[in-house]
Amino acid sequence: MKSRHPSMRLLIGISVVLGTVLVSSLVVTAAKEDREPPVPLAGLTAAESTRFEEGRRVFQTQFTPRDGLGPAFNARACEACHHIPTIGGHGPGYRSNLRYRENGQEGTGRLFHQLALPVGTPENLAPDAIISKRRPPTLRGLGLIEAIPEEDILRNADQDDRDRDGIRGRPAMRDGHLMRFGSQAHVASLFEFVADALRQEMGLTSAVPGFNQELSKISLPAFIEARIPNPNLTEQTVRQLVDFVGFLAPVPRDSMFSGGQVARGERLFGELACAKCHVPTFRTSAKPFARGGDGAMVSSPALLNQEVAAYSDFLLHDLGATLDDGVTLGVAKSSEYKTPPLWGLRFHKHLLLHDGRANNVEQAILYHGGEGARSRQRYLGLPLDDRRALLEFLETL
Numbered sequence: 171m172k173s174r175h176p177s178m179r180l181l182i183g184i185s186v187v188l189g190t191v192l193v194s195s196l197v198v199t200a201a202k203e204d205r206e207p208p209v210p211l212a213g214l215t216a217a218e219s220t221r222f223e224e225g226r227r228v229f230q231t232q233f234t235p236r237d238g239l240g241p242a243f244n245a246r247a248c249e250a251c252h253h254i255p256t257i258g259g260h261g262p263g264y265r266s267n268l269r270y271r272e273n274g275q276e277g278t279g280r281l282f283h284q285l286a287l288p289v290g291t292p293e294n295l296a297p298d299a300i301i302s303k304r305r306p307p308t309l310r311g312l313g314l315i316e317a318i319p320e321e322d323i324l325r326n327a328d329q330d331d332r333d334r335d336g337i338r339g340r341p342a343m344r345d346g347h348l349m350r351f352g353s354q355a356h357v358a359s360l361f362e363f364v365a366d367a368l369r370q371e372m373g374l375t376s377a378v379p380g381f382n383q384e385l386s387k388i389s390l391p392a393f394i395e396a397r398i399p400n401p402n403l404t405e406q407t408v409r410q411l412v413d414f415v416g417f418l419a420p421v422p423r424d425s426m427f428s429g430g431q432v433a434r435g436e437r438l439f440g441e442l443a444c445a446k447c448h449v450p451t452f453r454t455s456a457k458p459f460a461r462g463g464d465g466a467m468v469s470s471p472a473l474l475n476q477e478v479a480a481y482s483d484f485l486l487h488d489l490g491a492t493l494d495d496g497v498t499l500g501v502a503k504s505s506e507y508k509t510p511p512l513w514g515l516r517f518h519k520h521l522l523l524h525d526g527r528a529n530n531v532e533q534a535i536l537y538h539g540g541e542g543a544r545s546r547q548r549y550l551g552l553p554l555d556d557r558r559a560l561l562e563f564l565e566t567l
Contacts, residue, residue, distance in 0.1 A: 237403075311419065350484040423566055456474060489507055
C-alpha cells in the first residue's frame with residue numbers, strides 16, 4: 171500500500187486533533203458541573219460586570235487547533251489550571267507548570283509542554299535536566315495586588331539588612347519598574363501575565379508586541395494555515411481576560427473561626443517576624459493609575475482605595491539551600507522567591523510552597539531557611555499550645 175502524501179497526513183492529523191478536542195470539551199463540560207463559579211469584586215458597575223462576564227467566557231473557552239492551539243501546549247482552557255476553590259483560583263498540583271533548564275546551562279528556566287498536536291514534535295527532557303515543579307497560582311485578587319502603589323511595596327525592601335534582623339527583601343525590577351507577579355516576581359503586569367500565559371501554556375499568539383510570535387513552529391499546507399488566525403488572538407481578547415482576572419475577588423477570611431486562640435496565633439505571627447515578609451495588609455491606590463504593559467487607565471472604584479489583606483510583601487527573599495531547586499525566573503537567584511500571598515491558604519491543604527513539596531502548613535514553616543531561618547527556629551521553640559494557636563490562625567486565611 172502506498173503511503174499518504176505528507177500534506178494529507180498533516181490534514182488527517184489535524185482532523186484527528188479537532189475530533190479529540192470536541193470529545194475532550196464534552197468531558198470538561200461535564201466536569202464543570204462540580205466547579206464553583208468565579209467570584210467578582212464587590213461594587214462593580216453594570217459595565218464592569220459585563221466586561222467580567224465577557225472575560226469569563228474567554229477564560230472557559232476550549233481552544234482548538236483552528237484557533238491556533240499548539241503545536242505544544244499544556245491545556246486547552248485557562249480554567250483547566252485555575253479552578254480551586256472557584257474558577258479563577260489555583261490549580262491541581264503542578265501539572266501545567268514544570269520549569270526546567272539543561273544541566274550546565276545558565277539563564278531562565280523554560281516551561282515544559284506535556285501535550286503536542288500530532289503534527290508537532292513532543293518535547294523531551296534531557297536525563298540531566300534540572301527540574302522545578304511550580305504550582306499554578308490563584309488568580310483571585312490579582313487586580314487588587316496590581317493596584318498597590320509601587321512605592322508602598324518598595325518601602326519594605328531592606329537589601330542591606332539595615333536593621334540586622336536577617337530579613338532583607340529585594341525588589342525585582344525591570345526597566346525601572348517593580349515586578350510583583352509569579353513565583354519569583356518575574357512578571358510586571360496583569361497584561362503581560364495574561365499574554366504570556368496564553369502563548370506559553372496554550373501556544374496562542376496575540377496581537378500584543380512581544381507575544382505575537384510562536385514559541386515553536388510547524389509547517390502546514392497553505393490551505394490549512396490560511397484558516398488559522400495570525401496572530402491567533404486579538405488584543406481585545408487579551409484585554410477581556412485581563413478584565414476577568416483583574417475583577418476577581420480574593421478569597422475572604424474564614425469568619426467561622428475566631429476568638430482568643432486565633433487572636434493569640436495572629437499575635438505570635440507578628441512576634442515570630444513572619445509578618446516581616448508576609449505583610450498583613452496594603453492599600454490600593456486612591457487615584458486612577460496606568461496599568462503596566464498596555465497603559466490602560468484603571469479607575470474602577472472596586473479597585474481603588476481598597477484594603478489588600480494578601481499577607482505578602484511582594485519582594486524576593488533568599489530562603490536558603492533547601493528550597494533552592496536550581497531554576498531561576500526573571501531576575502531572581504535560584505534560591506530567591508517572592509513571598510507568596512497567604513489569602514486562601516486554607517484551601518491549600520497539601521502542595522504548599524512554590525513547588526508543592528510541603529504536605530501541610532507546619533512542614534512549609536520547617537522548610538524555611540535563609541532569611542526565614544530565625545522565624546523557623548522561634549517557631550520550633552514555642553510551647554505546643556502556641557504552635558497550635560499559630561496554625562489555627564493560619565487556617566482562617
